[in-house]
Amino acid sequence: MTRIAIVGGGIGGLTAGIALQKAGYEPLVYERAPQFGEVGAGLSISPNAVKGLESLGFADFLRATCNEPLDQFILHGQTGEQLQRFDRRDCRETYGGSYYQIHRADMLDALVKAFGTRNCRMGKSLKTLEQRKDHILLGFDDNSSAEADIVIGVDGLRSVVRDILFDTPDPKFSGHVAWRALIPGNRLSPRATERSNINHIGAGQNLVTYPIRGTELVNMVALTRASGWVEESWNAKAKPAELAALFEGWAPYVTEVIAAIGEDDLYRWGLFIREPLKQWVKGRIGLLGDAAHPMLPYMGQGASSAIEDAVVLGRCFAACKDPVDALSFYERARVERAAFLQAESNLGGDRLQALDPYVLRDNPPKNEDALGIFSYDPSTVELA
Known part of the structure; x- marks a missing residue:
């Protein structure tokens, strides 16, 4: 059995673990926190990511646990005047998935239960990666080590895996x-x-x-x-x-x-x-989520894009006999889409926070609907 190590036990890492389990693998997650805990924040899961989560068996959980907004309002900050309204009642009919909002801790808890705590190694802060001919040696801050055939770095904006692989500039x-x-x-x-x-x-x-x-x-x-x-x-x-x-x-x-x-x-x-990456994979090691493409939150696509990555990763590993080939397949399938989301999200603040709010009303910028972001389905998109 191919040994897969996922570095990072957040939403992207756990979703990747579940997707790889569905593909027939038994990955382990290495998480630096000593335990999974309450994360005090809300989370938007847009239709593109919802379709991915539903393909992994979360449809009933999402329907029972999430709030589903009927409308999104953009209002003038000082006057409260309505500038724009987006009707979200027909999201599922239009895009094939609902628009959901949930407590981040509830989503994380569901992912942990689905993946299995027995598959998680807690208190493991990655320090070194040594890629050898046929395996990878992982070294942790507690002086422990592990071996894997494939490593997926899902360790966030300040990714240790990314820095080891590509030595990119600091954020x-x-x-x-x-x-x-x-x-x-x-x-x-x-x-x-x-x-x-x-x-x-x-x-x-x-x-x-x-x-x-x-x-x-x-x-x-x-x-x-x-x-x-x-x-x-x-x-x-x-x-x-x-x-x-x-x-x-x-x-x-x-x-x-x-x-x-x-x-x-x-x-x-x-x-x-961080600067966009054109390459996410080197040999037996690849990146996912913020480790590969951190983005500003103005389009709410940070977690959703990581979920997309994870679902496509699982499909690539299911489609390829050689896991190294699967990583390359995954990179080809995701780099362009993620770069697009990263660029549009990073521009979103300038669009939304215009000097005059009426500019937004009179000249509506391209939003998620107009950009086609919600139409993407990571569970069915062609992997070419």
């Missing part, structure tokens, strides 16, 4: 800062827990809310600009007063949302970018 601060909080739904007006995605936009910033776990929680994500470097961490705490100052004078809905954030419940992190 650069994009000038964008993200703020996130989960707010109990009963602290907010009923508008916040309706089945919709509400995005207030203004010059250089915007604030999005949508409910998850029914109406129990409202996920808030704000995106702002900064000229200097901001600490890149999902666990950097911030004070609601800092966010309130940035959105002073905005619509009452925005003010209400920020005022409802618990004093200890707001997180802030800088968004970093």
